[in-house]
Amino acid sequence: MAKHPELLAKYPNVEVLPSNGQVRCLFASIRNSETSRRKFVFDSDRLITMLVEAALAKLPYKERTVKTPMGLEYVGAEFCSKLVGVPIVRAGESMEKALSNIIQEVRIGKILIQRDEETALPVLIYEKMPRDIANRHVLLLDPMLATGGSAMAAVKVLLDHGVKEDHIIFVNLISCPEGIDAFCGAFPQIRVVTGEIDDCLDERKYICPGIGDFGDRYFGTD
Ligand code: PRP
Ligand code: URA
Ligand code: MG
Numbered sequence: 001m002a003k004h005p006e007l008l009a010k011y012p013n014v015e016v017l018p019s020n021g022q023v024r025c026l027f028a029s030i031r032n033s034e035t036s037r038r039k040f041v042f043d044s045d046r047l048i049t050m051l052v053e054a055a056l057a058k059l060p061y062k063e064r065t066v067k068t069p070m071g072l073e074y075v076g077a078e079f080c081s082k083l084v085g086v087p088i089v090r091a092g093e094s095m096e097k098a099l100s101n102i103i104q105e106v107r108i109g110k111i112l113i114q115r116d117e118e119t120a121l122p123v124l125i126y127e128k129m130p131r132d133i134a135n136r137h138v139l140l141l142d143p144m145l146a147t148g149g150s151a152m153a154a155v156k157v158l159l160d161h162g163v164k165e166d167h168i169i170f171v172n173l174i175s176c177p178e179g180i181d182a183f184c185g186a187f188p189q190i191r192v193v194t195g196e197i198d199d200c201l202d203e204r205k206y207i208c209p210g211i212g213d214f215g216d217r218y219f220g221t222d
């Protein structure tokens with residue numbers, strides 16, 4: 001059974017990546033403190049690709065009929081909305097490549113938010129969005145949802161730009177109950193795709209059992 005069933009029942013917009021042997025191997029690899037940086041990046045990239053694919057499946061599609069080389073009709077679908085990816089810099093930039101590999105020439109906005117190391121409160125430093133972002137669906141990208149402060153500050157920026165709350169999908173690798181409660185309580189219409197929901201936060205507001213500092217491990221600044 002999925003972990004935290006009561007949390008998932010409370011927030012139907014939260015979807016956890018379906019677990020299987022492969023997904024569990026990848027999470028064991030990236031959570032292991034002995035894993036080399038090269039393998040950490042490679043295995044994180046694989047999981048992030050799965051998460052981005054799961055998020056893209058939530059976007060609106062319309063029916064599309066094509067003719068096959070057999071001269072027969074096939075009824076499939078085509079994507080019918082404009083999209084923008086918005087990573088919360090810096091750790092969120094690790095997710096940009098997976099999105100760009102799947103949707104070529106996808107628009108990318110940027111929000112630079114750093115968590116104050118003493119208070120764990122988010123500090124918004126910079127943001128730049130496509131001019132027509134209000135008419136787009138947004139994949140908000142950040143691998144870590146701890147207190148939820150950074151993701152909520154990023155959503156406020158998007159709403160200030162006129163993005164509709166139900167046009168935002170937050171794509172996230174590791175979350176925890178505190179972060180989901182804060183984020184989904186504040187923005188109940190935003191869909192969340194997360195890789196795994198961990199147990200809790202420690203006194204420094206790090207996710208437990210967690211992964212440590214994702215950005216430091218991914219970019220080699222630890
Ligand atoms: C990390 C992470 C999130 C945030 C999560 O970024 O990538 O943005 O902390 O914590 P919260 O939910 O309590 O806000 P950090 O500010 O450490 O910067 P980094 O991207 O440079 O690692
Ligand atoms: N940021 C991280 O990288 N890891 C955590 O556990 C919390 C915030
Ligand atoms: Mg960090």
